[in-house]
Every structure is written in structure tokens, then in C-alpha cells.
Amino acid sequence: MQVWVGSRLARTLTTIPAMAELDMDGNPGRISVRAVAYSQASRPQTVTLFINLASDITPVTYRYRVVKSYPHDRRAYTQGLVYDNGFFYEGTGQQGESSLRKVEAETGKVISQVNLDGSLFGEGVSLLGDFIYQLTWTSKVGFVYEKETLRQVKRIYYQTQGWGLATMGDSLVMSDGTNVIWFLDADFNVLSSVDVWDNKGVVDNLNELEIIDGELWANIWQTDRIARIDPHTGKVLGYVELNNLLPREERDSMTDVLNGIAWDAEGRRLFVTGKYWSRLFEITVSPVSRN
Secondary structure: OEEEEOOEEEEEOOOOOOOOOOOOOOOOEEEEEEEEEEEOOEEEEEEEEEEEEOOOOOOEEEEEEEEEEEEOOOOOOEEEEEEEOOEEEEEEOOOOOOEEEEEEOOOOOEEEEEEOOOOOOEEEEEEEOOEEEEEEOOOOEEEEEEOOOOOEEEEEEOOOOOOOEEEEOOEEEEEOOOOEEEEEOOOOOEEEEEEOEOOOOEOOOEEEEEEEOOEEEEEEOOOOEEEEEOOOOOEEEEEEEOOOOOOHHHOOOOOOOEEEEEEEOOOOEEEEEEOOOOEEEEEEEEEOOOO
């Protein structure tokens, strides 16, 4: 009898009854296990079952420290955030409010802005080469702009919802609100995907994205938490807990959830903000000590 895990032959058993431990090494997610029994008296008999394989890593918990805060437009429903050479490129959402903005980092001043059609709900943005990519939520269409002028040069199309967007090397990384992360080329052709799990199960509602030192950082929608993910395996390496980052006295009825991660690789500065927040924060993170 042969036992297959996914497309890999895991064991060959020659006695019946038989028992064997299976090496489940690989990415977490839904895995097929298939047993094929061979007999001289009959055709091969196959039994297949599916199991959910969680991550074998216990995520590290990280606390934050505020280094500095910067002004942020309270009218900006932040959906995407990228830092580049003293400026933020910020994508905002809500129908009738969606835009792409170039913002002076120190002052929060909007230097230039492109408004989306009122029917569109803007989502994540990312910088690839000299171009800015911007997603929309449910319209399955995105836009490519020249970085310097914000002139739209191309449309892109995809088959899922659009949530977060980041750049990893010469590829783009996209979330769709589930636990699936998509890897795409510059023309938005799908290269691969990975499912995100921690040691307890599926981690979904993945929103705004950023690549930091080879890790994929993702806002988790409706929480004050950022997941740190191995983009090659989908395993959650840690969680950054950002509770009470925006002081209570600066919140009002319009203030929405944490969303927006930007990384200054040269200056090694980490920035975060939220939807309709009055401030954008530069923070550092450190692991919580374990007794």
C-alpha cells in the first residue's frame, strides 16, 4: 500500500494491518492524504481524506513603543500606505472619497492627489519600480500610475476582492480579505499563493500589507493586531499588539480601525496609522518577555 501526502509519496507499507507515522512537513493548510492498496486479486483501491494542518510555530507576541507621531488627515480612510524618500503614497477608500495621494511625511500635507470614480472603493497601494499600483475592493479592477506625476497609465484586473498590496522583489503580494496571500507579476498574472495559519488555525481578514526584512506584515481587519508572516510558508511568526495606540481622547464617532503599514528600509523606520485617524505613528516593536 502506498500513502500519499498531497503529491508526495510518504510511505510504502507491505504488511496488513499496518500503522505508520506520516511526515507532514510542508506548508499549513488543507492537505490531502491518499492511501492506495494494491492486490493481485483486484484493482487498486483508493481512499482519500483531507486534513487541516496548522502551523508548527508558536507566534511571538510583540509590544510597541511610540518614537514619534505625525499629522494625518482625519478625512483619509486609509487603505494602503507606502513610504518613499520623504513621502507617503496613501490609498484611501469609501465610495465618493477614494483617492491616491502623495503626502509629505513630516507635515502630513497632501502634495498631489488623484480621485477615483465615485463608484469605486479604493484599497491597497504599492510601489514597484517607478509605478504605483492601487487596488479597488469589489470591482476587480486596479490602476497603475506614474510615481512622479500620479498619471494613470494602465488598468489591471483580478478575480478576487482587492484588499492589501505590497512589493516583494520584482513581484506584488495581494490579500483578498481571507487567509490567502497571492503573488503576482507586474501585469497582475498570478504566480502562486499561500494560505496563512498560526498554531491554532486559519488567520483570515488579512488587510493592508508590507514586506519588512523578508517578512510579510499584515493588518488583521477589525483588530489592533499586525501579523508577521513567513511569505514562503504562510506560517505566522508573531503578532504585534497595538492596543491603545491612538489615545481615546483623539477618537470620535468617525474613527475607524487600525490600517496602514509603511517601512522606510533605508532609515529603518516603521510607520502605522488607521482609517480616519488624526495621527500617523513611527514605532519600534520588541518581543514580550516570557517567564
